[in-house]
Amino acid sequence: MRVNKIFLCLFVLFSAGWQSASAQTPAGYDQHAVFSPLFYTQNGNEFRSASGAPGPQYWQNRADYDIQVTLDTARHRISGSVQIRYTNNSPDTLPFIWLQLDQNIYREDSRASATSVVTGGRFINRSFTKGYEISRVSLVQNGRSYEADYQVTDTRMKIQLPQVMKAGGGAVTVKISYAFDIPHYGTDRMGRLETRHGWIYEIAQWYPRMAVYDDVLGWNNIPYMGASEFYLDYGDFTYEITAPADMVVAGSGELVNPSQVLSANQANRLARARVSDHTVTIRDSTEIITPTDNRKGNLTWRFNCKNTRDVAWAASRAFIWDAARINLPGGKKALAQSVYPVESAGLNAWSRSTEYVKGCIELYSEKWFPYTYPVATNVAGIVGGMEYPGIVFCSARARTNGLWGVTNHEFGHNWFPMIVGSNERKYAWMDEGFNTFINSLATRAFNNGEYHKPQQVAKAAPNLFAPGTDGIMNTPDVIQARQLGNMAYFKPAVALTLLRNHVLGPERFDEAFRAYIHRWAFRHPTPWDFFHTMENVAGEDLGWFWRGWFLHTWKLDQAVKEVKYADNDTTRGALITIENREQMAMPVVVAVKESSGKTDTVKLPAEIWQRGGTWTFRVSTTTPVTEVVIDPDGDFPDIDRANNTWIKM
Known part of the structure; x- marks a missing residue:
């Protein structure tokens, strides 16, 4: 009986203590939700390790392409064929395959057109085409040729195979003859721009492409509706562009027949550019106005x-063309080049x-992972900014810091998602957010910070945590258009910056981020x-961090509650109490100023909020505290900065 009374007393005491601690927690905060141990929903397996690395049985399928097309400038039309050799490395047999027909987004009866808002936007069709006009689909499987049994649904094509494709190396070759009209404005990803000296064609999503079959979802068949980008397998590409003889064509990868398409002078200048750290002009404005090559x-x-997931290209008789050498780690070299109209020169x-181009690629290659393509081409045209392997499309109207910003951003995409091949259809933040993060580091470093402008993240809090804001972990087509910039680009970049600077520190963060890139390259x-x-x-x-920033739309509000003194003696140290008034938990940086003029900065880890939403810490002071400021440098997106400061009255 005596033992039971002891337990009862202890229970009452603990209950009273728990109630007291709970009473100190602000109503907007629950540490149990933030620091719940049940963050990961499944264990690692043979395909994907719990350590974050590919597992010992990791696999992915492969798609190799051979493409031949002709550009008809009179009709603004592409026609030709693609041959795809698709290899099934999965442990599953495949009775059918899926392809992506992205040009079908430009049809008037497309799903994208039906779901576009009437007020318009960046990814809205401004005119219509017939999409892919497919004249023939054939197969070669196990040495036999077949006419394909296929069905087109919006931007997807399903081909029923004559024989089940074997697991672990089975293959099929698909050949498709097709044509399409080039849209004038291709949802800001491709299109054509008329200049004084001719049209500029920026050509992408220009051939039927294999959908991805993976160990996560099987076939990935989210339709292409504009905002969501791409998810593609890797392989080798050979492709041919037949165009009028007075045009310059620039494309992903390496030009393999320069002697057949370049003049002797252009070939010599290109050779000089390959060994020059300074820009060399290959084709100047005089050759556009008064051509010397009369073929x-x-x-x-x-x-x-x-070893690429895609290719794109551009063509115009209006192109100025210049280039320079890119210096890569290990003594490797690549070529930076730009093509643009006379109107964009200067x-x-x-x-x-x-x-x-040269500057940002050298910075990313040195810090994260070496650039993997032989050429990097920047194209001026109608597209505001869009990335493809080894080639990007940027606005012909871009100038000074705007041109640096869009060039830096689009080439940053050669790391995310061209090298690290995430699923852009589902997770825009894994390419746009990561890329925006590395862009900021490159801008700080380029040309001694020529275009770097320090920004206080604190000012962005109202936009990042606005009422009704979509979360980061949504597909781009679900995120509202007005929020896409914040949720896909800026908020994940802010999260990574804070993770680097205030949670892990640059050394630990950079090591882990490089490991992620190297583990998941290609x-x-x-x-x-x-x-x-x-x-x-x-x-x-870091479960608490991923929850707060990526899985939920929790807000951050840190506040100074009060300042007291040990034994009520100002010479024996200050006891400062702070609060976490919203659901997001983050480290705390506190600046403390004394009447003597002494200042101190205290950095507290996020784990102080494991005990509840109120925390008291001691600062060794010898004179009265006159001011306490949380986040004095404005690094954190706190939604109410009015309560970040305590001033002695």
Whole structure:
């Protein structure tokens, strides 16, 4: 009986203590939700390790392409054929395959057109085409040829195979003959721009492409509706562009027949550019206005691009063309080049483009992972900013810091998602957010910070945490258009910056982030692979961080509650109490100023909020505290900065 009374007393005491602690927690905060141990929903397996690395049985399928097309400038039309060799490396047999027909987005009866808002926007069709006009689909499987049994549904094509494709290396070759009209404005991803000296064609999503079959979803068949980008397998590409002889064609990968398409002078200048750290002009404005190369008819430009997920190209008779050498780690070299119309030339505009291309690629290659393509081409045209392997499309109107910004951003995409092949249809933040994050570091470093402008993240809090805001972990087509910039680009970049600067520190963060890139280069990571890698390599449990920033729309509000003194003696140290008034938990940086003029900065980890939403810490002071400020540098997006400061009255 005596034992029971002891337990009863202890229970009452503990209950009273718990109630007291709970009473101190602000109503908007629950530490149990933030620091719940049940963050990961499944264990690692043979395909994807719990450490965040590919597992010992990781696999992905492969798609190799051979494409031949002709550009008809009179009709603004592409026609030709693609041959795809698709290899099934999965452990599953495949009775059918799926392809992406992205040009079908431009049909008037497309799903994208039906779901577009009447007020318009960046990814809305402004005119319509017939999409892909497919004249024939045939197959070769196990040495036999077949006419394909296929069905087109909006932007997807399903081909029923004559024989089940074997697991672990079975293959099929698909050949498709097709044509399409080039849209004038292709949802800001492709299109054509009329200039004084001719049309500029920026051509992308220009051939039927294999959908991805993976160990996560099987076939990935989200339709292409504009905002969501792409998810593609890797392979080798050979492709040929036949165009009028007076045009310059620039494409992903390496031009393999320069002697057949370039004049002797252009070939010599290109050779000089390959060994020059300064921009060399290959084709200048005088050659556009008064051509010296009088070849007639058509020329065929041939390109190779290896171990890539896609290719794109541009063509125009209006192009100025310049180039310079890119210096890569280990003594490797690549070529930076730009093509742009006369209207875009000038040292405050596109005449510095190649310098920008060279600068950002060298920075990213040194810090994160070496650039993998032989050429990097910046194209001026109608597209505001869009990325493809080894080639990007940027606005012909871009100038000075705007041109640096869009060039830096679009080429940053050659790391995310061209090298690290995440699923853009589902997770825009895994390419746009990561890329925006590395862009900020490159801008700080480029040309001694020529275009770097320090920004206080604190000012962005109203936009990041606005009422009704969509969360980061949504597909781009679900995120409202007005919020896409914040949720796909800016908020994840802010999260990574804070993770680097205030949670892990630059050294641990950079090591883990590089490990993620190296582990998943030319593979298909999920968000959980990223989360696992960062935690395992950096040595930190970050479930609370991923919850607050990526899985929920929680807000951050840190506040100074009160200042007292040990034994009520100002010479024996101050006891400062702070609060976490909203659901997001983050580290706390506190600046403390004394009447003597002494200042101190205290940095507290996020784990102080494991005990509740109120925390008291001691600062060794010898005179009265006159001011306490949370986040004095404005690094954190706190929604109510009015309560961040305590001043002695």
